[in-house]
Amino acid sequence: MQATALTHLNIWDGQKHLDADCIVLMDGHIAHVGAAADAPAGATVIACQGATALPGLTDAHVHMELDPNHRQAPKETDLGQRPHMEERAKAMVCAGITTARDLGGGAWLELALRDRINAGETPGPRLLCAGQPITSPRGHCHFWGGEAEDAAAARTVIDRQVAHGVDLIKVMATGGTMTAGTTPMDAQFDLETLRAIVGAAAEHDLPVAAHCHGTAGIDFAAQAGVRTIEHCSWVGPQGWASDYNEEVALRILERGVWVSPTVNRGWQRMLDAKDPTRLHRLRHAYGRLWDLGVPFVASTDAGIPGVFHHHLPEALNVFAKIAALTPSQTLQTATSGAARALGLEQITGRLAEGFAADVLLVDGDPTVALDALTRPVGVWARGVPVVMP
Numbered sequence: 155m156q157a158t159a160l161t162h163l164n165i166w167d168g169q170k171h172l173d174a175d176c177i178v179l180m181d182g183h184i185a186h187v188g189a190a191a192d193a194p195a196g197a198t199v200i201a202c203q204g205a206t207a208l209p210g211l212t213d214a215h216v217h218m219e220l221d222p223n224h225r226q227a228p229k230e231t232d233l234g235q236r237p238h239m240e241e242r243a244k245a246m247v248c249a250g251i252t253t254a255r256d257l258g259g260g261a262w263l264e265l266a267l268r269d270r271i272n273a274g275e276t277p278g279p280r281l282l283c284a285g286q287p288i289t290s291p292r293g294h295c296h297f298w299g300g301e302a303e304d305a306a307a308a309r310t311v312i313d314r315q316v317a318h319g320v321d322l323i324k325v326m327a328t329g330g331t332m333t334a335g336t337t338p339m340d341a342q343f344d345l346e347t348l349r350a351i352v353g354a355a356a357e358h359d360l361p362v363a364a365h366c367h368g369t370a371g372i373d374f375a376a377q378a379g380v381r382t383i384e385h386c387s388w389v390g391p392q393g394w395a396s397d398y399n400e401e402v403a404l405r406i407l408e409r410g411v412w413v414s415p416t417v418n419r420g421w422q423r424m425l426d427a428k429d430p431t432r433l434h435r436l437r438h439a440y441g442r443l444w445d446l447g448v449p450f451v452a453s454t455d456a457g458i459p460g461v462f463h464h465h466l467p468e469a470l471n472v473f474a475k476i477a478a479l480t481p482s483q484t485l486q487t488a489t490s491g492a493a494r495a496l497g498l499e500q501i502t503g504r505l506a507e508g509f510a511a512d513v514l515l516v517d518g519d520p521t522v523a524l525d526a527l528t529r530p531v532g533v534w535a536r537g538v539p540v541v542m543p
């Protein structure tokens with residue numbers, strides 16, 4: 155198999171800068187990280203002066219099925235989305251997103267897309283897919299078909315997802331904004347039911363991602379032992395981010411749960427707002443979680459109105475400013491940290507020998523200024539060149 159040697163690089167390996175300037179890709183994997191002089195003879199050499207190499211990015215919350223141009227929530231799955239889903243997947247890898255977790259669709263179209271990408275039939279990120287989210291009757295995103303009134307019904311929904319080959323289970327632990335008649339603040343399931351859902355998923359070795367806006371739902375999800383809490387919006391009677399609760403935060407920490415804050419680039423409006431109340435509340439909540447040691451995984455909820463699938467690079471810059479994280483901390487939430495959150499830490503998220511050749515080259519140093527992420531000059535997804543320097 156032909157090796158490719160990328161030389162003259164600045165390398166950030168997912169955690170730190172390396173004293174190395176060359177990465178060798180072979181057979182879909184990283185064969186060598188070190189000095190250009192040690193690259194194997196016969197390798198195709200690509201000099202990448204001025205570029206920084208980092209692991210391909212992960213967006214831990216997307217919906218491949220949803221068209222961000224639609225202003226309304228769908229009433230059902232639009233099967234006509236299939237070709238557009240492939241276009242979205244291609245735009246994502248071209249932007250350097252080499253892994254994404256799909257947290258909900260109605261007809262398993264995203265699983266078919268995942269399989270086509272894995273087979274090399276169409277370019278795209280490595281996808282982990284949840285299929286139909288479990289929700290309460292007429293609850294958040296019920297139009298996707300995952301309604302369950304109790305633990306037994308939830309088990310039936312899980313069995314159906316397993317039969318379709320999902321990689322994880324998604325549960326709507328609270329209401330949401332996208333579905334009329336549900337309220338973000340309110341829990342949709344009690345603790346006992348959430349525990350039963352996590353237990354039933356675990357029987358199939360599947361982790362659970364829980365959609366949680368209100369504090370009660372966040373608390374139940376943490377106690378039930380989900381893998382990730384999506385949104386984690388701390389919605390209370392005073393509105394978004396108004397109900398941060400330190401005891402709940404400590405339970406999130408104790409249970410080793412990851413927080414996936416779904417910050418999209420449109421949240422820039424909070425940084426620009428005349429009234430900084432919501433920004434201050436968010437910064438307080440994120441700041442406390444971070445100081446306690448709760449791990450974050452980068453996510454955007456791409457597919458919802460106005461949130462495009464390939465905009466994670468811009469979103470990370472907004473996330474950093476809202477949560478007051480350094481560029482390196484932010485990058486970890488989308489690379490090495492994301493891989494741990496998704497159970498892929500042996501596979502991706504690092505530039506090291508043996509890992510998948512998920513490599514992003516950007517113009518400039520994103521650990522100095524994250525806007526370098528918006529200037530991708532090279533992308534390899536599992537060794538397949540998508541953007542060539």
Ligand SMILES: [Zn+2]
Pocket residue numbers: 215216217257258455
């Ligand atoms: Zn979502």
